[in-house]
Amino acid sequence: MNEIKQPKKPLIFYYGIVLLILVLFNFLAMPWLLQRQIQQVDYGTFMTMTDNGEIGQVEIQEQENQILFTNKDNTQVYKTGMVEDPDLAQRLWESGAKFSGEIVEQMSPILNFLLSWLLPILIFVGIGQLLSKRLMKRAGGANSMAFGMGKSNAKVYVKSSEGIKFSDVAGEDEAKENLAEIVDYLHNPQKYKDVGAAMPKGLLLVGPPGTGKTMLAKAVAGEANVPFFSMSGSEFVEMFVGMGAAKVRDLFKQAKEKAPCIVFIDEIDAIGKKRDGQLRGNDEREQTLNQLLTEMDGFEENSGVVLLAATNRPESLDPALTRPGRFDRRVPVELPDLKGREEILRVHAKKIKLSGDVDFSKIARMASGASGAELANIINEAALRAVRSNRKYVLQEDLEESIEVVIAGYQKKNAILTDKEKMIVAYHEIGHALVAAKQNASAPVQKITIVPRTSGALGYTMQVDEGNHYLMSKEEIENKIATLTGGRAAEEVVFGSVTTGASNDIEQATKLARAMITRYGMSEEFDMVALETVTNQYLGGDASLACAAETQRQVDKQVVNLVKQEHQRALQILSENRRKLDELAQFLYERETITGEEFMNILER
Ligand code: ADP
Numbered sequence: 001m002n003e004i005k006q007p008k009k010p011l012i013f014y015y016g017i018v019l020l021i022l023v024l025f026n027f028l029a030m031p032w033l034l035q036r037q038i039q040q041v042d043y044g045t046f047m048t049m050t051d052n053g054e055i056g057q058v059e060i061q062e063q064e065n066q067i068l069f070t071n072k073d074n075t076q077v078y079k080t081g082m083v084e085d086p087d088l089a090q091r092l093w094e095s096g097a098k099f100s101g102e103i104v105e106q107m108s109p110i111l112n113f114l115l116s117w118l119l120p121i122l123i124f125v126g127i128g129q130l131l132s133k134r135l136m137k138r139a140g141g142a143n144s145m146a147f148g149m150g151k152s153n154a155k156v157y158v159k160s161s162e163g164i165k166f167s168d169v170a171g172e173d174e175a176k177e178n179l180a181e182i183v184d185y186l187h188n189p190q191k192y193k194d195v196g197a198a199m200p201k202g203l204l205l206v207g208p209p210g211t212g213k214t215m216l217a218k219a220v221a222g223e224a225n226v227p228f229f230s231m232s233g234s235e236f237v238e239m240f241v242g243m244g245a246a247k248v249r250d251l252f253k254q255a256k257e258k259a260p261c262i263v264f265i266d267e268i269d270a271i272g273k274k275r276d277g278q279l280r281g282n283d284e285r286e287q288t289l290n291q292l293l294t295e296m297d298g299f300e301e302n303s304g305v306v307l308l309a310a311t312n313r314p315e316s317l318d319p320a321l322t323r324p325g326r327f328d329r330r331v332p333v334e335l336p337d338l339k340g341r342e343e344i345l346r347v348h349a350k351k352i353k354l355s356g357d358v359d360f361s362k363i364a365r366m367a368s369g370a371s372g373a374e375l376a377n378i379i380n381e382a383a384l385r386a387v388r389s390n391r392k393y394v395l396q397e398d399l400e401e402s403i404e405v406v407i408a409g410y411q412k413k414n415a416i417l418t419d420k421e422k423m424i425v426a427y428h429e430i431g432h433a434l435v436a437a438k439q440n441a442s443a444p445v446q447k448i449t450i451v452p453r454t455s456g457a458l459g460y461t462m463q464v465d466e467g468n469h470y471l472m473s474k475e476e477i478e479n480k481i482a483t484l485t486g487g488r489a490a491e492e493v494v495f496g497s498v499t500t501g502a503s504n505d506i507e508q509a510t511k512l513a514r515a516m517i518t519r520y521g522m523s524e525e526f527d528m529v530a531l532e533t534v535t536n537q538y539l540g541g542d543a544s545l546a547c548a549a550e551t552q553r554q555v556d557k558q559v560v561n562l563v564k565q566e567h568q569r570a571l572q573i574l575s576e577n578r579r580k581l582d583e584l585a586q587f588l589y590e591r592e593t594i595t596g597e598e599f600m601n602i603l604e605r
Contacts, residue, residue: 163222171340207333210373233270244288260304409454431490
């Protein structure tokens, strides 16, 4: 329900207004209008007219001390003041005037009728019109049954020279290849028909947020010179059952009229969720989905309408939607790899002024795991930082700092750590780095800093992978767990006590250890049995346990043992290198930020 409701005014409010207008009208406007019709004359004129027999009707209003009279044809009303005149009645009688009691009322029957009947009716009708218009608007303007509406509000993109093109989307070559075929088909459908090949009716773009799905769809519109209907799944979901379905019908009707064309539905999971027959079913959503399924069956292959949809929760989609003949092709749009990240950085860097020393490949390596949207953000943050320091162009330093801003937040300017705390943080961070460096399989340390950040981190160690990593060996994961426990281990070795600073490390280490046992089949006891299933691959990767309670207990025990074992290893490494640990921590304490190179120099001295 994406309607914004206006505060409702009760109906009585409007009737109140009508009543008020009527009352005001009768008491103020009517007498005033009538007054204007009456012409004031002096008594002498009245006398003359009486003597000449020019008076039609006459009314003596003693209380108001005035005389009203009309001319012979009764077309004009006159008024004059009363004067003491005992013969007046006699003279009027003789002049042939009629004595009347209601000159004003009968003065103009048409005007009277207009004012007292027609005008109020007109006012009522006007207000009625206004009311019904407002009601229609409130009903979403789309109640197909009641008001004959139900239009889809799809945005239509038509070819434009400055629109997004495939070249603006960096990386994602496989996705682009897939979509390029669609573009080619739309340009030249005959080529495909000749061979007898049918284009898929629908393509589903799946991937984590910010990887450029929407952008790719727009690029298809930019490349293919065809109309492009774009709509978000949530726009179909309406307050009233049946309205979403009407919108789907309308969208397809328009699309078929404009074929060849592309219809893009963003976040299709909003309507395409599995119909799981739960008690709390959503009738409106299911009807909309049913309509979509029917419409997709309804248009023939090669009709020229190609449906694109994007989602980051493909597993929640209804199987009927993803079966062949509907969205039969799935285009993965994954997080960019090293090369992809570099290309995305270059694409976005075109918009800003750069100094000569910028090394994109290093930035790309530092930003491992970042999505396209995050990379675009990094570039923009760097440009903002350059402006803040009154520079005309962006330096490598700006980019490196902005990665940290995107990962860990801004530097906290006025967070004041006590000396003791700062020392603990220094040892903690060096603990991570030293454990990582002593196990040669771990990625080299890029930078260590103990400047507090707005995210709450008091310091961190940035590690950088040299290249792409698709697989991780058991040893590598174990080393990673040891590295994560290294911070706490350093506190224990040096201070003999522990702090709360390791909570995030603990969380990550536990997650890794659990995944090793329940998902990667890396424990001897459970062998290659999946004890957990990932439910949300692209949004955080939540997993749910699928095993007996007894097994869970054993898993927990193994997780504890594994982490404990790696923690012990970290403690051992640090105790063996206690001198280096002190030396490095002291250095970091003084400098607050040290680079990987400085770190290695001291370590190898
Ligand atoms: P999604 O729909 O996958 O959530 P978008 O397509 O809306 O993501 O991407 C958001 C922004 O991220 C884009 O406007 C663009 O600036 C940037 N972006 C994402 N992927 C890429 C890419 N491959 N190349 C260039 N820019 C990208």
